[in-house]
Amino acid sequence: MRSSTRSPPSQNASNRDDESESTTALPHVGTNHDGSRIILNLDVRAKRNECVFPRYPKWVIAFLQKKTNEPEDAWVVLTFLECFLLVVVPGVMLFFVDTNEKKKTRRSFWYGLVWFVITRALFLQRFTLALHYHTHVNAVRAKKSEHFKRCLNAIPTFIIAPFFGIPAGIYWYHHNAMHHVHGNAAYADLSSTERSRRDSAFDFFKYWMRFLFLAPIELSMNMLKYRGLVDAVRCYSNVAGSFAAWWYLNANVNASAANWTLAYTHVIASLGLMFGNWSQHIFVCPDDPRNDYKSTYTCINSFENQKTFDDGYHVQHHVDSRMHWSTFASNFSRKETLEKHAQEDALVFEGVHFFDVGLCVMLGKLDYLAERYVFYGQKKRTKEEIVMELKRRLEPIEYDIKRR
Numbered sequence: 001m002r003s004s005t006r007s008p009p010s011q012n013a014s015n016r017d018d019e020s021e022s023t024t025a026l027p028h029v030g031t032n033h034d035g036s037r038i039i040l041n042l043d044v045r046a047k048r049n050e051c052v053f054p055r056y057p058k059w060v061i062a063f064l065q066k067k068t069n070e071p072e073d074a075w076v077v078l079t080f081l082e083c084f085l086l087v088v089v090p091g092v093m094l095f096f097v098d099t100n101e102k103k104k105t106r107r108s109f110w111y112g113l114v115w116f117v118i119t120r121a122l123f124l125q126r127f128t129l130a131l132h133y134h135t136h137v138n139a140v141r142a143k144k145s146e147h148f149k150r151c152l153n154a155i156p157t158f159i160i161a162p163f164f165g166i167p168a169g170i171y172w173y174h175h176n177a178m179h180h181v182h183g184n185a186a187y188a189d190l191s192s193t194e195r196s197r198r199d200s201a202f203d204f205f206k207y208w209m210r211f212l213f214l215a216p217i218e219l220s221m222n223m224l225k226y227r228g229l230v231d232a233v234r235c236y237s238n239v240a241g242s243f244a245a246w247w248y249l250n251a252n253v254n255a256s257a258a259n260w261t262l263a264y265t266h267v268i269a270s271l272g273l274m275f276g277n278w279s280q281h282i283f284v285c286p287d288d289p290r291n292d293y294k295s296t297y298t299c300i301n302s303f304e305n306q307k308t309f310d311d312g313y314h315v316q317h318h319v320d321s322r323m324h325w326s327t328f329a330s331n332f333s334r335k336e337t338l339e340k341h342a343q344e345d346a347l348v349f350e351g352v353h354f355f356d357v358g359l360c361v362m363l364g365k366l367d368y369l370a371e372r373y374v375f376y377g378q379k380k381r382t383k384e385e386i387v388m389e390l391k392r393r394l395e396p397i398e399y400d401i402k403r404r
């Protein structure tokens with residue numbers, strides 16, 4: 001096990017802080033498109049910002065580091081702890097806002113709205129990415145016989161996730177068992193972007209609506225086809241159970257609280273998750289769309305990486321989904337890794353993150369992305385050629401359905 005090299009997470013810390021420190025230890029990645037700017041990998045030494053609270057006692061961090069699979073996963077656990085205490089507990093309290101029937105609905109609405117806005121702004125992105133990496137490799141180290149620890153590992157997906165609009169127990173089926181296994185391949189991966197016109201807002205709207213309304217059925221059918229009846233039944237039960245819980249709470253306990261905590265959150269989560277996946281797989285090279293180096297790209301030196309467990313390194317995440325998040329930045333900067341990326345002509349941007357890239361594409365701002373394109377040894381291109389290449393990778397990919 002590696003020793004931790006992380007500093008305590010700080011809300012105010014940004015990767016730019018590191019620029020004031022010596023940059024000699026930062027790995028050189030490449031240059032911008034015309035070679036006028038040298039690009040170092042600032043993510044390697046950036047302070048974590050996944051936790052909203054700026055400081056935790058050293059003994060708390062030391063204790064968690066002993067219990068987690070990797071010492072850095074202490075931040076994953078602390079992110080979950082913050083989400084439980086500051087999102088789930090207040091969310092449950094919404095159901096008991098007022099016992100006065102006349103005032104109940106109105107007060108519930110406003111309390112729910114405040115809860116919704118604050119928790120989405122502070123925790124949605126942080127929790128989603130904590131859940132993501134936790135689903136790949138459990139944060140708490142647990143042997144098969146250690147049932148208590150295994151229960152702790154189940155809390156994020158079964159207890160916390162519904163308050164972020166993700167039905168209990170469903171994330172693994174959609175993300176790990178489907179998206180990673182089929183790697184954005186049309187038909188097999190329901191969230192595939194291959195066949196969409198990826199610079200079209202209308203095509204994205206259709207993509208989002210399909211997920212929002214058909215995912216419960218389509219995902220269960222997908223599990224039946226590729227994993228068998230047991231997983232299909234489990235998957236469907238989790239979705240149906242979540243829906244039943246919302247329906248019961250809506251009808252019998254507090255409709256406003258049920259909608260704010262479980263229904264409206266689901267709409268926002270579906271939009272965030274789908275736009276996130278759309279943006280991550282927005283540039284797909286038509287020459288080899290199933291190649292992980294060509295179906296997604298890498299974002300370095302974005303402050304969002306420090307809030308999302310270095311999620312910008314999506315190529316590496318697809319190449320090896322069990323690679324630990326804390327090693328992405330340093331591994332990416334290795335000579336061999338960069339050479340492999342260059343050989344595959346993988347796209348790398350700096351100073352932007354996936355949502356920025358998705359928005360730039362939707363708004364037709366490819367020249368803005370070309371300014372942030374990193375040349376690190378791959379085929380040399382002028383700014384105009386970069387824009388042409390990005391356009392080429394936006395074209396819908398059509399292929400013979402019989403070949404799938």
Ligand SMILES: [Zn+2]
Pocket residue numbers: 132136175180317321
């Ligand atoms: Zn993943």
